[in-house]
Amino acid sequence: MAPERTELQVRPGVEADLDALTDLYNHYVRETPITFDTAVLTTEERRPWLLSHLEDGPYRLKVAVDADSQEILGYATSSPHRPKAAYATSVEVSVYLRPDAGGRGIGTLLYEALFEALAGEDVHRAYAGVAQPNEASVRLHERFGFRYVGTYREVGRKFDRYWDVAWYEKEL
Template sequence: MIRLANADDAAAICAIYNRYVLNTTISFEDTTVRAPAMAERISAVFAAGLPWYVCEEDGVILGYAYASPWRTRHAYRFSVEISAYVSPERKLSGIGSQLYAHLIDDLQQRGMHSVIAGISLPNPASVALHEKFGMTKVAHFKEVGFKFGRWIDVGYWEKQL
């Protein structure tokens, strides 16, 4: 079941996200996020008039996807950055696609014009997910992140809705 997130989901979202923080270069954070901070992030997304979805099965959160403002200047108000994270045990199960389908449909209904996604590289699964939804690579920044003792490239994908 795909539904809008709420503050009560923060701990379950942290359980998914923090595994990426601690074990991968998918997130550039290097310290775990606690539930109160995640609840604030969820609240900030909703306060910006944007959606945050979770995929739940038998009361367990399996993944989430959300949109956040691309930039703060007023002219950017119709452009958002999107992100999705799926429980590592359920990667490549279609949950990311289900979440993005809901998220992108919601963003279209809200009148958003552009969706943008930053992807640490290499990350073929994330690239495939974003390209499945018609996003195209528009930028590649070399060695802009440093984690686990190595430099990491970041690519950006975009789509006009």
């Protein structure tokens, strides 16, 4: 008998999600090189990040929740690529899933919702930096039409070693 599939909903992130989103992100801070943050964040430290992702405009936050329990299983964001004005039509995108939520198509659902939301915005390119190795993230980005543009070698140090970041871009 096949395991029962969890019914999922993807919706904009809201302030009530802040604790769960912070906990999810802090897993990656503590356990992985996927983010280059090296110290866990409090919800208050994370609040400006959440509030910078609106329901409209180029900077979005989409969350995937279990339809029954309303537990957050993951999120996707589009954020400023760089702070200078000429970069305003470029966004950096990312997906973070709860550690037990991988391999279920949740990242795909999140990116579908995110790119659909961005379709009407004045955004020209999306960029994604993928700390290496991370084959699942590479496959996800390639599935959405991202193409590899280069690698920053040993650009970040975490867990007493240096990590490469491969960069991908997608025309929007």
